[in-house]
Amino acid sequence: MSKKIILAITGASGSLYAVQFLKVMQQAGIETHAVISNAGRLVLQHELGLTADDLQQYVAQWHAADDFAAPMSSGSSRFDAMVVLPCTMGSLGAIANGIAKNLIHRAADVILKEKKPLLLAVRETPLNRIHLENLLKVHDAGAIVCPAMPSFYHHPAGLEEMATFFAGRLADLIGIEVAGLKRWQGK
Numbered sequence: 001m002s003k004k005i006i007l008a009i010t011g012a013s014g015s016l017y018a019v020q021f022l023k024v025m026q027q028a029g030i031e032t033h034a035v036i037s038n039a040g041r042l043v044l045q046h047e048l049g050l051t052a053d054d055l056q057q058y059v060a061q062w063h064a065a066d067d068f069a070a071p072m073s074s075g076s077s078r079f080d081a082m083v084v085l086p087c088t089m090g091s092l093g094a095i096a097n098g099i100a101k102n103l104i105h106r107a108a109d110v111i112l113k114e115k116k117p118l119l120l121a122v123r124e125t126p127l128n129r130i131h132l133e134n135l136l137k138v139h140d141a142g143a144i145v146c147p148a149m150p151s152f153y154h155h156p157a158g159l160e161e162m163a164t165f166f167a168g169r170l171a172d173l174i175g176i177e178v179a180g181l182k183r184w185q186g187k
């Protein structure tokens, strides 16, 4: 049976990562349910000139960030994994402390309690003590902290390729096979 996952887009820099991740999931035949915070919409528009509607073709269903009745609010909906990409320090803080102010925080809380993979692609620099403590908290609660850090060793031709490579690493972490991804083969 094909996997069903949640992509949450929050208002950190790096909306391109989310767009490329959606494309990679579509290519892999994954059913992606998406939710975007208000700040996420703002950054998506600012960085890429896109709205959530522009991404509709890659998404099985969009859920409003204030819709606490959405399926992902309950463990009984049985999602296989959740990826917060990119993840702000604000959303990290809410998730780390079990505060469900929006559907993203609630869905992450549910994924953790159901012991399913939760990937947090956090992005901020530098990190203050509160960020660091929250990162450790989510780690200890079972989340996988995967900072949105571009890599250069695969010689990306541009930003899209760089973001796709990172999206592929996230796919690896939730056990999704993506054809054609560049991998390190040794020198």
Ligand SMILES: Cc1cc2nc3c(=O)[nH]c(=O)nc-3n(C[C@H](O)[C@H](O)[C@H](O)COP(=O)(O)O)c2cc1C
Residues within 6 Å of the ligand: 009, 010, 011, 012, 013, 037, 038, 039, 040, 042, 043, 046, 087, 088, 089, 090, 091, 092, 123, 124
């Ligand atoms: C252009 C832009 C870039 C931002 N980049 C970041 C970022 O990289 N990391 C971060 O933690 N917050 C960043 N912020 C601030 C968050 O959007 C803000 O804290 C917001 O309240 C987060 O809400 P959310 O977690 O619900 O999306 C950025 C804001 C803007 C407008």
